[in-house]
Amino acid sequence: MILTPLLKRSAKGLSWKSLCFFSSTTSRREIRDVAELPERLHPEYHDTKHLELLCLHWPCPPRNVLITKKNSDPSITKSLVELAHHIHTTYPHVNLILEPHAAEEVHEQLCFPVYSSPTPRHEAPPVLRNKVDLIATLGGDGTILHASSLFATAKRVPPILSFSMGTLGFLGEWKFKEYKRAFREVYMSGAGVRYGSSLFEEDQPAAPCPDAPKESIAKDPCDSSAHIHPSTPMGWSSIRGMSMGNGRGARILLRNRLKVQIVSPSSRNPPPPIHAMNEVILHRGADPHLAIVEVFVGGRFLTEAVADGIIVSTPTGSTAYSLSSGGSIVHPLVSSLLLTPVCPRSLSFRPLVLPANTPITLRLSEKNRGREVDVSIDGVKSSVAVGVGMEVRVWGEDIRNREGVWCGGVPSIVRGRENGAGGEDHWVGGLNGLLKFNYPFGEET
Amino acid sequence: MILTPLLKRSAKGLSWKSLCFFSSTTSRREIRDVAELPERLHPEYHDTKHLELLCLHWPCPPRNVLITKKNSDPSITKSLVELAHHIHTTYPHVNLILEPHAAEEVHEQLCFPVYSSPTPRHEAPPVLRNKVDLIATLGGDGTILHASSLFATAKRVPPILSFSMGTLGFLGEWKFKEYKRAFREVYMSGAGVRYGSSLFEEDQPAAPCPDAPKESIAKDPCDSSAHIHPSTPMGWSSIRGMSMGNGRGARILLRNRLKVQIVSPSSRNPPPPIHAMNEVILHRGADPHLAIVEVFVGGRFLTEAVADGIIVSTPTGSTAYSLSSGGSIVHPLVSSLLLTPVCPRSLSFRPLVLPANTPITLRLSEKNRGREVDVSIDGVKSSVAVGVGMEVRVWGEDIRNREGVWCGGVPSIVRGRENGAGGEDHWVGGLNGLLKFNYPFGEET
Amino acid sequence: MILTPLLKRSAKGLSWKSLCFFSSTTSRREIRDVAELPERLHPEYHDTKHLELLCLHWPCPPRNVLITKKNSDPSITKSLVELAHHIHTTYPHVNLILEPHAAEEVHEQLCFPVYSSPTPRHEAPPVLRNKVDLIATLGGDGTILHASSLFATAKRVPPILSFSMGTLGFLGEWKFKEYKRAFREVYMSGAGVRYGSSLFEEDQPAAPCPDAPKESIAKDPCDSSAHIHPSTPMGWSSIRGMSMGNGRGARILLRNRLKVQIVSPSSRNPPPPIHAMNEVILHRGADPHLAIVEVFVGGRFLTEAVADGIIVSTPTGSTAYSLSSGGSIVHPLVSSLLLTPVCPRSLSFRPLVLPANTPITLRLSEKNRGREVDVSIDGVKSSVAVGVGMEVRVWGEDIRNREGVWCGGVPSIVRGRENGAGGEDHWVGGLNGLLKFNYPFGEET
Amino acid sequence: MILTPLLKRSAKGLSWKSLCFFSSTTSRREIRDVAELPERLHPEYHDTKHLELLCLHWPCPPRNVLITKKNSDPSITKSLVELAHHIHTTYPHVNLILEPHAAEEVHEQLCFPVYSSPTPRHEAPPVLRNKVDLIATLGGDGTILHASSLFATAKRVPPILSFSMGTLGFLGEWKFKEYKRAFREVYMSGAGVRYGSSLFEEDQPAAPCPDAPKESIAKDPCDSSAHIHPSTPMGWSSIRGMSMGNGRGARILLRNRLKVQIVSPSSRNPPPPIHAMNEVILHRGADPHLAIVEVFVGGRFLTEAVADGIIVSTPTGSTAYSLSSGGSIVHPLVSSLLLTPVCPRSLSFRPLVLPANTPITLRLSEKNRGREVDVSIDGVKSSVAVGVGMEVRVWGEDIRNREGVWCGGVPSIVRGRENGAGGEDHWVGGLNGLLKFNYPFGEET
Ligand SMILES: NC(=O)C1=CN([C@@H]2O[C@H](COP(=O)(O)OP(=O)(O)OC[C@H]3O[C@@H](n4cnc5c(N)ncnc54)[C@H](O)[C@@H]3O)[C@@H](O)[C@H]2O)C=CC1
Ligand SMILES: NC(=O)C1=CN([C@@H]2O[C@H](COP(=O)(O)OP(=O)(O)OC[C@H]3O[C@@H](n4cnc5c(N)ncnc54)[C@H](O)[C@@H]3O)[C@@H](O)[C@H]2O)C=CC1
Ligand SMILES: NC(=O)C1=CN([C@@H]2O[C@H](COP(=O)(O)OP(=O)(O)OC[C@H]3O[C@@H](n4cnc5c(N)ncnc54)[C@H](O)[C@@H]3O)[C@@H](O)[C@H]2O)C=CC1
Ligand SMILES: NC(=O)C1=CN([C@@H]2O[C@H](COP(=O)(O)OP(=O)(O)OC[C@H]3O[C@@H](n4cnc5c(N)ncnc54)[C@H](O)[C@@H]3O)[C@@H](O)[C@H]2O)C=CC1
Incomplete structure (x- = not known):
């Protein structure tokens, strides 16, 4: 099995101490097989009033998050570790999936296991396609294209949360420094739907996914006990300290x-x-x-x-x-x-x-x-x-099936403005800021 | 009233004999006021399998047909007279509307009255907008644009049947020599719907429009008695000698x-x-x-x-x-x-x-x-x-209202191929034939 | 005579004191008729090693300088006054010509007479074409085009020294703050030729133009005696305090x-x-x-x-x-x-x-x-x-006559770099700096 | 030596009889080494009044003609044989050079020897560059580019006479059926110069090249005696039956x-x-x-x-x-x-x-x-x-040396119109006929 060499390596980690503040067994720096993860969740996309942007609705909180990154850029690798830690700490039930190369590169810096699976350059193995709920990309447009290509033969691509990393890109939506807000927005998206406007205010437990066994929340982000049941989904209410604010859902641009x-x-x-x-x-x-x-x-x-x-x-x-x-x-x-x-x-x-x-x-x-x-x-x-x-x-591709349900395309999580304005902004902004559209003649200022 | 000079002139006609073979009163060469005509019919547009072309459905046969033509081209004027005669002879209940200039130019050559109304260059008076069921254009793209402009402030434009007249055009669909087939196709369009497949075979009378008084059909195309009740709509079955064939409806390209x-x-x-x-x-x-x-x-x-x-x-x-x-x-x-x-x-x-x-x-x-x-x-x-x-x-413009009904746009009657193929043909054909799209290098043959 | 109203006005000047430090008669603020000026000098253009830029050679120092400016921009008017004063002070034998509108606008701020002549918008009267040795423009490309248009029917356009004034332009060569260096470079251009390398070092008097009467130099820039013989050309050596340096001649781009x-x-x-x-x-x-x-x-x-x-x-x-x-x-x-x-x-x-x-x-x-x-x-x-x-x-236009002499085109005085490099610089610089040629994609810095 | 296999093959020819009407030894179907040929002649190019087309002037008639052709097109091979025969028959002193592949392909169909030399795909061996006086190409633009590429490292390219062969091309000048007129025009070009207007009228012998031994003309085009002294240049007057007409020289477009x-x-x-x-x-x-x-x-x-x-x-x-x-x-x-x-x-x-x-x-x-x-x-x-x-x-490339002599570029022999008009025609004609420049919209005729 291809993963073996990766799994072996996990024992050799030396640098983890700088990142993990709790005692841990070496098993925490493992690379596990994606196949062990619970099945993929398929979110719904609802129409909104903001032109044709859609609103993301998870049936229950996402569990399996694939992070892809641009290769050979150490600063991006560092950001990956930072993001992984944040997710692990704040959303302890989320399982992180990395591509083999990245998994091998960083798992020793992480005090918790990551999941991986051999992915040939341009198509994810079926197992991956059945596991990933959400993708986060760290890199440029090429990284987003690559993430999308992993689902090139799949009908449904998971929502993609893209962070542009210095490498400027036209498709990238978020700046890396926004990662906390961004991830929370996506993670919580649709949580409010089941409870109407009173959600979060009354702090009722959000519905766990139907097939999920009820379970207590891991208190310690590095407590390995949280990982022995990776298939356990948690209701949104389990996320401590969330000030849900207006419960604004993530906006989706479905790219054909x-x-x-x-x-x-x-x-x-x-x-x-x-x-x-x-x-x-x-x-x-x-x-x-x-x-x-x-x-x-x-x-x-x-x-x-x-x-x-x-x-x-x-x-x-x-x-x-x-x-x-x-x-x-x-x-x-x-x-x-x-x-x-x-x-x-x-x-x-x-x-x-x-x-x-x-x-x-x-x-x-x-x-x-x-x-x-x-x-x-x-x-x-x-x-x-x-x-x-x-x-x-x-x-x-048809992005709406016969019943009018949005299901195809690449669901790109659009960065709204704080005031709730839609994604048009980004496109117009990209024309001007990146493509230098109709750049005016005249001396630089 | 602006029409007076036109109406006056109608008595002076001298050339009618060459065209009308029956004795007639001078009133037949009249220009009448459009206001006298019955109210406009609004057809429905149904989805079809041919990509996104729609199918035209009249609630009952169209009654008021506006013919516009390119100015200052004598051969087009001749064609207008020919078309008018054909319509009058074959579809005796159809009333013909001409723009003032054309009405004045040709009414003396017609042995039946035409309707007109002062139309300032680029907007039809409200009365016209309330009367025209169908438009036929004789000219080039400019004539179609002009016809459409007469409804520039109207929400609904009547279907346009466009004949390109030597003047090559990209929007024109039909060749003039096809006018008989073209007009019949449009006129009958939707007739079959009310009777299912048995229509025409059983030769039942087609439903006249609800508000229409039943009336006998004028036998003589130049019999003025046909004209004294211009508001009388007739069922399709009144058209003698129609071999209805497959009852194929007219295909509509709704141009936004x-x-x-x-x-x-x-x-x-x-x-x-x-x-x-x-x-x-x-x-x-x-x-x-x-x-x-x-x-x-x-x-x-x-x-x-x-x-x-x-x-x-x-x-x-x-x-x-x-x-x-x-x-x-x-x-x-x-x-x-x-x-x-x-x-x-x-x-x-x-x-x-x-x-x-x-x-x-x-x-x-x-x-x-x-x-x-x-x-x-x-x-x-x-x-x-x-x-x-x-x-x-x-x-x-929205071309579909909230209930999903197609209602806006310019309904352009597309010329299908004999075998029933759709209008894509025309567009691709126009690129190659008219725009010389990707015209290959190399010596002329 | 059209100039009369202008001349009349000259007596009303009030603001001159701020600019002229010597007592003066009102005649100094006169607008005089261009016709009084000596005949135009025709410089020669010699080939150089710098690609195809040419080198300007005056037969003797230029005497009549036309300054054109962009209208309705007070700051440009101020610059015009500054430039005029500098020229008058440093090159007392130079006569300044302004377009009527500008002459009227500024002559009261000048303590010396200016010359003018009614110029219809787009063609200089023959008299102007026979008088102007050199043109300086203050404005944008439009001002240069206008200057050139004053000679639209002339075979030979005087050399044009163009200062871009905030208004960015592709044709403008010089920044206004460089005006002292620029004017001197043009004025002296070719002076060295007659004396070989020893010129200026030995400080021999430069050859006055053949037809010019010898005359003493006006010591006082505002001394009106300098103006009573406007046709008096002076040798270059008369310019006091000139440190001739390398005697580098002005570079000319002959624009077809x-x-x-x-x-x-x-x-x-x-x-x-x-x-x-x-x-x-x-x-x-x-x-x-x-x-x-x-x-x-x-x-x-x-x-x-x-x-x-x-x-x-x-x-x-x-x-x-x-x-x-x-x-x-x-x-x-x-x-x-x-x-x-x-x-x-x-x-x-x-x-x-x-x-x-x-x-x-x-x-x-x-x-x-x-x-x-x-x-x-x-x-x-x-x-x-x-x-x-x-x-x-x-x-x-032929810019070389049969004998191979450069004579047509618009002789544009190119701004070399201090180190003597040629005008290519400006063109490439203009592509990048002004036209944003191949402006790279990516976020602004 | 690479040519050996080619030379060997020459004895196997069978098809020559259809083309050569005289008895001949097998030696006539030989492929000889280019090195045996006399040195290359360098023509002069004189300015003309026709814009910037030049006029070709041979110092004496061209002797070594390289014919290149497009590969793998049998009809072009046939034309090559026809052209070779014409040249050999009419201009018996001209030696024909073929590229190795073509030489091997056709020499058995020729009743006279051809010259060849191994030419790697894109650079002629030095020997070829020192021998070719004139190139004729049979093919499309690619063949002309190839011919030019054989002289890619040479300063001077021989004049190129290009026949477009069905394969349409923008660079090709002549139609194959014009080959007699075309070749004669080129061959004779400049002949008139030495004799002024009286040339040909008095039928004086044209000057042979200085280094050429005087010799009698071979009467029989297939007489092998003509070939044993391939270095023998002949004066133009030796071409029998030439009606020199106006002695119009070949027009040259020097392509940079x-x-x-x-x-x-x-x-x-x-x-x-x-x-x-x-x-x-x-x-x-x-x-x-x-x-x-x-x-x-x-x-x-x-x-x-x-x-x-x-x-x-x-x-x-x-x-x-x-x-x-x-x-x-x-x-x-x-x-x-x-x-x-x-x-x-x-x-x-x-x-x-x-x-x-x-x-x-x-x-x-x-x-x-x-x-x-x-x-x-x-x-x-x-x-x-x-x-x-x-x-x-x-x-x-400089196409004029310091003395103003035209020497670089690709001298393309332009097809004038019978009336002596220049080559502009061809370029404008090529834009319209080949590139379909500004091809008008509208239905095909
Ligand atoms: N001459 C060209 O413009 C070429 C463009 N490409 C494009 O590159 C893409 C592959 O991207 P990489 O793997 O990153 O290759 P890459 O490293 O060659 O970069 C392609 C560039 O295109 C940008 N880009 C990619 N998709 C974009 C989009 N949808 N809108 C705006 N900019 C976009 C990227 O930011 C990057 O600057 C291909 O899908 C193709 O579209 C590929 C080859 C040549
Ligand atoms: N430089 C240009 O291309 C100009 C184009 N026009 C176009 O002309 C139209 C008005 O037409 P006319 O009154 O006949 O003016 P016109 O007599 O100036 O002719 C315009 C030309 O455009 C063609 N045309 C019009 N609409 C077209 C369409 N949708 N697709 C393809 N070809 C089309 C017509 O066949 C005709 O050849 C305007 O709507 C505008 O689009 C008008 C002015 C300049
Ligand atoms: N759509 C367009 O691009 C138009 C361009 N023009 C140009 O404007 C010129 C007249 O200039 P203004 O009187 O200042 O009119 P303007 O005030 O309309 O400005 C024309 C613009 O063109 C620039 N310009 C002028 N000549 C230039 C050159 N040779 N290279 C680069 N930029 C140049 C000027 O800096 C200015 O930005 C005309 O000769 C014509 O070339 C005029 C009308 C329309
Ligand atoms: N996308 C393109 O347009 C490409 C063009 N080429 C051109 O092809 C040339 C090589 O020609 P071949 O060996 O025949 O290749 P080829 O068989 O690929 O044909 C090139 C085409 O360009 C035409 N052509 C060549 N030179 C021309 C000229 N100066 N003006 C107008 N048409 C011309 C030829 O007639 C032929 O139709 C190259 O020098 C390059 O210019 C080569 C590759 C791609």
Whole structure:
């Protein structure tokens, strides 16, 4: 079992004393198997009055939190440890999951066990997909894309709480220093629903999840007894010292994903679709020559693109590669797909914005004479190159099922302003602050 | 009363003999007042399986048809007469409405009365808005825009059946030579609904509109007795010789409009909003200097545009002025607004695509030092220029009311293919055929 | 005579005491007629090793300096007075010319006469063109364009020393606080040539201009005796206290102009060409409809532009209107003309860069049906509108005559770095500092 | 010696009879070594009145003609044989050089020897560079680029006569069916100069090249005696049956090349520069991540490009890759370099046009963390990848030496119109015919 080397290492920890103030057995610095965790909770998303932002509602407090982080940045690793400690101390029933590399890197600095599971670079093992209630990311846009990619074959992505860490990003919502407020807001989100406005004031116990055995709360954040029943969910009222204030729920921006299938003409069964948060791109890659791609829209032939490549992007991805290729900026709430050419050999290939439910097919033309093109999804090159006759099929994900329930997309936890204003702010702010949108001419001040 | 000169003229007709083969009184070549017509019918729009095209359903056959045409083109005038005759002959209960100029131009060539009403260039008088069931346009995109503008202050625009007349257009759906099939398809649309599949087979009389007195059908298309009760609606079964075939209903593309309000800081009551089909543009016009416009999105300050102008466009308008200014092409079914600058003095003002329900405000900055800018809606310059401090407020029209009923937008009758395929075809076809989208390099054939 | 009212006013001055420390007669605050001044000197421009910057060489010190300024900015008016005083005090033989409006505004604050002449907004009267040796501008790009426009019909523009005054500009070279160094550098430029390296060291008198009577130097800057012989040129050695240092000459960037002729089909004799520094543009102006313009290049039909307008720009103008319309940025030393469409109704009208000597003709097509378009040169609308059939003919100015002598263009005095580096600096600096070229994404610091 | 296998094969020819009508020895179907040929002739290029096209002047008739062709297209191979025969028959003293692959492919179909030499894909061996007087290309733009690349390290490229072969191209000038006229025009070009207007009328023998032994003309085109002295140049008068007409010389468009040096920080001696006809590009290639490149212009830091790549292009290349990346179209006679980013992660990186003599340096930033980028020159990937710290240095080639003699560039033989009009025609024609420049909206005819 792949985890063994990690588990072995746990005994060698030396630095934990600086972080854990209680005596503890070495078992506390263990890496445990994610499989031991209780099943994933699926929150609901309710409509709100703030444009189309949704409100997060947990059925009961989240239990399993995956923290992903950008690699090779020691200061981010430090922040991870800080966040882990905070969560462990304040929300003792929350189990922390780390990716193997991070788990190995930090578990000795933690006085409590973390959970992990071997995750190949771009898809979480089924077990992970069945366990994670909530994701927190520490890094830039790439870290969020990576977190989303772990659920690339899953229908439902856990809500993502993203902290931008110096690395500036357009998708990141929260500053790390806000982590306490942010985590509490997410953790408590929906708690008020069951009790109306009187919740927290009367301090009634919040409903534990139906299948959860009642249990006393661990008093000591480093008391290992809290960990021997990791599946024990606790009601929100168990969180001591919470001043619930207005009980404001976390705001969710459901970012549409797109679905991608790489189909070869010979294959009988097309592979299951992979979801992308930003885009899928077909690109000449290392070949110095133009690629020739036939583009079909809604089942009809649209055009033959002779170009470096072709991007099909979500509105979220409209500020990523598509932007660099001349695409318009599309607000994430415009239900649509973008078709943007990369360096087309034509004066008249203007980017298109299509309804999200339009199926788009990109077929590598016979004219490429045997040459292959690269396919990348959210910046990660597919191991499968696309050869002549092969097709990349793309269409938008439904984020509402037939009953009108919001269930797809990437639920991004939006940072509201203190006064309760919505997430528009962030997007407009991102245009100006990050993309330097319409940056005025004139000398710097 | 303004119509008097027109009505007077009707007695002077000399050329009618060439067109009317029956003896007739001069009254047949009259221009009558639109006010005499029965009240407007409001069709319903039902969802279909063809993507998001809707299906037109008349409560009972349409009675009042407005035909608009491009001016100063004799061959179009000829086509108007041909179409009018066809409608009168085949659908004797249909009343034809013409714009004053056209009425005066052609009524002497018609052996039946037409209805008219003084229509100032860009807004129909309330009476017209209360009478027209259906519009047919003969011309180019400009004629469709004009027809739509006649309902610029109305919540509901009648369905528009557009014939492109040599003048190539992107919005025009039908070729004139298809007018018989086209008109019948629209006229009959929804007839089948009340009778299930057995309609027409059993040849039962279609339900006349509730308020309509039963009446016998005029046998003679030029028999003036048909006209003395213009308010008499007839059931569909009264149309002789109709082979109803599959009773296929007309397909509707509901084109979102945007709403525009020009507000001056001093004014207490903002004027009622005007609807645009393509776009509203603020432009420096004759002033050779840059305009400075503050742009607010969703109530928040987005940016200060220093530019020739700023366009807020519908997806329909994305292939019009916005395209020339570098905007993306947006499919009419993507619910959105486009914000496209015209010649901005910035390297970084990229066009934006926003959710249709985002309110956008364009305010003329104090920095313009007293200069005014032009406002044009769908290519027609507003009589009001915008001065410093004044605002243009724009937001998308709701095309569905709270009960989910489709009611706004411009209901454009889409030309399906014989085999029943939907309107996507036309859009993709328009990109390739008209806009020369991604036109391939290489020698002409 | 138009100047009379100005001259009259000169007696009423009250504020002069604050500026002039010597007793003086009222005549000192006079506005005199430019015609009284000695004839204009024509400097030579010599090749240098610094890329293609040239070196300015006066035949003898400049005598008549025109100062133009931006209007309605009191702080600029103050700077004008400061600069005028400095020049008068340090270079007593220099005569100052102001535009009528400025002359009237400031002459009472000056204890010496200024020269002026009625200048209609966009063309200097011939007399002015024959008198001005050097121009100094105080303002932004618009002020430089205006200065250049005063010589729009002249073959040779005097060297322009431009001070940017808060109003940021791309063309402005110098900061006002550098005015002493700047003026001296220009004034002395070329002085060293006649004497080789020993100049100034041996302090020999510099050669006065051949036709100039020898004369003693006015000791007192406000001594009116200095003014009674305004035509007296002085050798450079007369400038007291000059530490000549390395005798570095002023660097000149010769900015190519383009020549414009508006020709109507009926007219026999085309008008004399007008020169533009930035561009000429044909634009629909107040008309809300597209203009249709036939474009001929090198005498051959290139294309029919259906657009808001068409720009023909110099490389200098490539960072002005052409940039806003999507044109490339062209370095002023690339001998070329830019053809840039404004909002063309075509997906495939890419901006063109043509050799400077290519004649371009823009003809208003018959298809405009009688509509006229506006013509603007350097941001000033021509009084002549262009009607159907009329042509705007454009071609680049020769800046070198047959003998290879540099004589055309707008000689812009470039601000070198102290260490003698050339003007490239300014252009690259302007891209980054002013145009925010390739402004990096990411949060502001 | 690499040629041996080729030479051996020559005896196996079977198909020659269909082409050669005279008895011949097998030696005629030989492939000989280029080294045997007489030294290359360097023509002169004289200024003309037609804008900046030049006129070709041979010192004596060209002797060694290299024909290159597109590979794997049998119809082009057939045309090659036809052209070779025509040349051999009509200009018996001309020696034909083929690339090894083509030589092997066709020599058995020729009743005379051809010359060849092993040419690695992108650089001719020195021997070839010293032998070729004239190049004829049969293919598309790629074939012309390839021909030019054979002289990528040479200062002087022989004149190129390009025939476009079905494969449409922007650079190709001549249609194959014009080959007789075209070849004669080039061959004779400059012949008239030595004799003034009386040339050909008096039919005096044209001057043979100084070092050429006088010799009688081979009467029989397939007479092998003509070949035993391949170094024998003949005067133009030896071409029988030439009706010299107006003696019009071939028009030359000297296309500027750029020079590229790939320099690693450690290397002491930078490699000799390679010339490019279209462009050099740095590109991320197979790496799915952005490349970070520091750009220096004229020795000064301009900007840090975060992008797919950066192109430095000639005006000739402005219609190639740079165009696809959004660059302007620059006429080949505008002496300039284009700096065009490929998919830059910035809203404000506009393409630049710089003076041809500006040195540009592209340095791979440290921020790429060890990643390498691809370098391609004229569509051929360099074997050297560029690693962190390495630089690509680019500057324009001087096409005139200090004495003002035209000597660099790619001398492209322009197809004039019968009436003697210049090459502008072709460029404007190419924009319209090939690039579909400003292709008008509207239905196809
Ligand atoms: N020429 C270009 O613009 C290229 C862009 N990319 C983009 O990079 C993404 C992968 O990101 P990384 O793994 O971090 O690669 P990376 O390290 O190459 O960085 C990509 C950059 O794009 C930004 N970014 C990513 N998604 C964004 C979004 N939705 N909106 C605004 N900015 C966004 C990131 O902050 C980062 O600055 C891909 O999905 C693709 O969109 C990838 C290659 C080339
Ligand atoms: N530079 C430009 O591109 C300009 C464009 N316009 C457009 O013209 C419209 C008014 O049309 P007209 O009265 O006929 O003026 P017009 O006679 O000036 O023609 C406008 C052109 O735009 C086309 N057009 C109109 N709406 C379109 C659409 N939705 N999609 C594609 N093509 C469309 C028409 O077919 C016609 O070719 C305005 O709404 C504005 O969008 C107006 C002025 C300048
Ligand atoms: N949409 C646009 O970009 C428009 C641009 N203009 C430009 O304005 C010029 C006239 O200038 P003003 O009288 O000051 O008018 P203005 O007061 O309207 O300002 C024009 C702006 O362009 C800048 N500018 C002028 N020439 C420039 C150059 N060569 N490079 C970079 N920036 C330059 C000025 O600094 C100023 O910011 C015209 O020649 C035209 O190029 C004029 C109208 C519209
Ligand atoms: N996305 C793009 O536009 C790409 C363009 N290229 C271009 O291809 C060139 C190499 O050509 P091939 O070997 O034939 O490769 P190729 O077979 O990939 O074709 C390149 C295309 O560019 C055309 N072309 C080449 N030079 C041109 C010029 N100066 N003006 C107008 N069209 C031109 C050719 O006719 C051909 O259609 C490179 O120098 C580069 O400029 C190469 C890769 C991608």
